[in-house]
Amino acid sequence: MTGPRIDVDLDAIRANVRAVAELTGTPLLAVVKANAYGHGASDVARAALEGGAERLGVVDLAEAFALRAAGITAPILAWMHGARTDWLAALGAEIELGISSLAQLELLDIGLGRLEHSDRSVVVHLKLDTGLGRNGISALEWEAAFTKTAELERRGIVRLDGLFSHLAGAGHEADAAQLTSFERALALAGRCGLTPSVRHLAATAGSMTLPEARFDLVRLGVSLYGLSPFSAGADCPVALRPALALSAPIREDQRGYRVDVGHAVGLPPVAPGSLLFTDDAGADWRLVSVDALELRIEPVDADVAASENPAERDEERRLLVIDADRSASADDWAAAAGTINYEVVTRLSARIPRRPSSLGGAASAGGAGIPARTDGLAPLRELTVDVELLRTRMSERARGLAEALAEGTGARQAARMFSVDVSADAYGLGARLVADLTLEHGLLPLVATTTELAHVGEAARSSTLVDHERTRDAGTRAVYGFDGPGAHAAVSLASELVHVKRVAAGHGVSYGYDWVAEESTILGLVPLGYADAIPRRVAGRAEVVVGGRRKPIVGRVAMDQVVVDLQDQEAWIGMPVSVFGSGPQDIRLDEWAAWSGVEPRAFVAALGTRVVRRAVQGDGKVQADAR
Numbered sequence: 001m002t003g004p005r006i007d008v009d010l011d012a013i014r015a016n017v018r019a020v021a022e023l024t025g026t027p028l029l030a031v032v033k034a035n036a037y038g039h040g041a042s043d044v045a046r047a048a049l050e051g052g053a054e055r056l057g058v059v060d061l062a063e064a065f066a067l068r069a070a071g072i073t074a075p076i077l078a079w080m081h082g083a084r085t086d087w088l089a090a091l092g093a094e095i096e097l098g099i100s101s102l103a104q105l106e107l108l109d110i111g112l113g114r115l116e117h118s119d120r121s122v123v124v125h126l127k128l129d130t131g132l133g134r135n136g137i138s139a140l141e142w143e144a145a146f147t148k149t150a151e152l153e154r155r156g157i158v159r160l161d162g163l164f165s166h167l168a169g170a171g172h173e174a175d176a177a178q179l180t181s182f183e184r185a186l187a188l189a190g191r192c193g194l195t196p197s198v199r200h201l202a203a204t205a206g207s208m209t210l211p212e213a214r215f216d217l218v219r220l221g222v223s224l225y226g227l228s229p230f231s232a233g234a235d236c237p238v239a240l241r242p243a244l245a246l247s248a249p250i251r252e253d254q255r256g257y258r259v260d261v262g263h264a265v266g267l268p269p270v271a272p273g274s275l276l277f278t279d280d281a282g283a284d285w286r287l288v289s290v291d292a293l294e295l296r297i298e299p300v301d302a303d304v305a306a307s308e309n310p311a312e313r314d315e316e317r318r319l320l321v322i323d324a325d326r327s328a329s330a331d332d333w334a335a336a337a338g339t340i341n342y343e344v345v346t347r348l349s350a351r352i353p354r355r356p357s358s359l360g361g362a363a364s365a366g367g368a369g370i371p372a373r374t375d376g377l378a379p380l381r382e383l384t385v386d387v388e389l390l391r392t393r394m395s396e397r398a399r400g401l402a403e404a405l406a407e408g409t410g411a412r413q414a415a416r417m418f419s420v421d422v423s424a425d426a427y428g429l430g431a432r433l434v435a436d437l438t439l440e441h442g443l444l445p446l447v448a449t450t451t452e453l454a455h456v457g458e459a460a461r462s463s464t465l466v467d468h469e470r471t472r473d474a475g476t477r478a479v480y481g482f483d484g485p486g487a488h489a490a491v492s493l494a495s496e497l498v499h500v501k502r503v504a505a506g507h508g509v510s511y512g513y514d515w516v517a518e519e520s521t522i523l524g525l526v527p528l529g530y531a532d533a534i535p536r537r538v539a540g541r542a543e544v545v546v547g548g549r550r551k552p553i554v555g556r557v558a559m560d561q562v563v564v565d566l567q568d569q570e571a572w573i574g575m576p577v578s579v580f581g582s583g584p585q586d587i588r589l590d591e592w593a594a595w596s597g598v599e600p601r602a603f604v605a606a607l608g609t610r611v612v613r614r615a616v617q618g619d620g621k622v623q624a625d626a627r
């Protein structure tokens with residue numbers, strides 16, 4: 001393989017499960033949400049089960065369905081649902097539901113009423129907010145929710161299997177307080193007639209630091225992948241083996257050496273010189289810069305490179321971009337970027353091929369875990385591509401081409417000047433769609449590297465130019481609307497509120513309690529996290545639009561969700577949320593780009609696989625629904 005590649009060591013996954021099982025002595029649920037933190041959901045799920053995990057956990061039903069489609073029959077728990085969830089589909093695929101509010105229990109009652117006189121019922125785990133202030137039934141609603149659940153059990157609609165909660169990791173005292181709160185909830189549930197057989201509170205960190213939090217099940221995420229949940233330097237009581245390695249060929253051009261991976265495939269912004277790498281031949285390299293599409297590197301020992309020019313070797317030399325044993329680790333990247341190892345691996349684009357390797361079990365080259373359908377299975381996370389706008393801009397470009405030819409510019413040169421760059425899957429808009437539109441307008445599509453050709457449709461491939469030097473093409477950025485402040489981008493990103501709750505003054509929100517409500521307020525939960533669209537570094541800066549008004553994201557950005565302070569905004573589950581767009585009230589893409597420290601095209605190109613892409617024509621008709 002000549003392009004970038006991710007190797008996933010499934011033996012390491014199995015070994016990590018065994019190591020944690022040995023320490024905790026508790027049954028394990030392997031968390032494989034967000035394409036298994038970027039590692040490839042179905043392969044990791046199988047390896048984790050082989051390693052001894054008994055259950056699997058994901059965020060939404062679409063992720064659960066993708067595992068079922070891959071032939072996995074183990075119990076799967078999915079704990080975040082949109083307003084229009086198809087509960088019957090969950091029952092049909094035997095997916096267990098994490099339920100986060102009284103309102104959701106009412107929705108279940110409405111959606112599954114027909115089960116009342118059948119012998120089928122859906123298995124639920126009630127998710128309780130014991131202090132994280134995020135997803136989960138708030139303490140004010142516990143009694144009502146338990147009573148409602150008992151009623152649904154009596155009517156044969158649901159079967160309660162579990163009660164669970166999630167720790168904020170805001171220090172030992174705060175975790176202990178959540179533990180006490182969880183125990184109070186268990187007692188109350190008992191008094192309401194509930195008999196949950198699986199009580200679970202701890203994820204990786206809690207399972208290691210708070211043995212009393214293990215209960216009947218531990219939900220294992222980051223440690224499954226061989227990464228520590230503790231900040232760099234803090235001791236992890238289990239020896240873990242990182243499972244993921246990213247490598248890519250070293251290329252030489254007029255400006256020096258480069259590797260064709262950048263922000264567009266999810267690598268975070270880092271300062272020049274902040275990372276050192278090794279290549280597969282053992283030579284050392286220093287990071288010069290990262291941009292949307294590439295890393296620039298220079299040899300640490302200049303003599304070595306001069307005497308053995310990597311570009312002239314017969315064999316391709318690969319830079320180990322992430323490799324814990326031999327080069328920069330995910331922890332090194334996280335330290336350089338001011339983030340956590342979770343984000344570094346999870347944001348790696350599904351466009352980079354994954355190659356699972358294993359000595360001990362069957363490995364398959366499973367796909368990126370992209371579900372076949374998401375309607376009714378996942379909360380709304382939708383990228384809309386404005387095809388009419390792309391057409392208009394391409395027509396302008398076609399006129400430019402005609403003028404250049406009339407002025408006597410050579411045909412070859414003109415074709416290049418007016419080509420449209422469709423690298424990085426057309427920066428997330430879909431290379432097939434954009435390349436076809438380009439040809440329709442008499443223009444040529446262009447990609448940076450031959451590996452990028454994989455995303456261009458069969459029909460357009462033979463007409464597509466391959467040219468690395470296209471990166472300074474401002475004209476292409478104008479087609480997409482990626483060119484400068486206030487530009488009207490051809491894409492917009494929409495979501496919905498999946499949870500709304502009122503909290504009292506003093507209520508902390510999300511991991512670490514970085515944000516605490518100053519006064520009583522209404523919080524909304526948006527099902528987009530750093531796996532999807534919202535990098536961690538925008539915390540404290542970013543806003544979204546709800547009900548036509550800008551509302552701040554508060555607390556830390558989690559992998560799957562963010563909390564929005566709605567203040568006095570009237571709000572409901574299913575209420576539309578605009579992340580960026582070009583409407584009068586919308587936040588522009590370039591504002592998000594500035595908050596996140598990457599260019600607009602890289603920001604869109606790095607959106608995760610749970611974001612569904614829809615191309616809409618001028619008449620509102622949906623042309624394609626694929627990602």
Ligand SMILES: *Cc1c(COP(=O)(O)O)cnc(C)c1O
Pocket residue numbers: 031033079166202203204205219220221222223229559
């Ligand atoms: C992601 C997640 C986990 C896994 O957490 P780690 O810190 O990665 O072990 C566990 N439980 C819930 C509810 C989660 O969302």
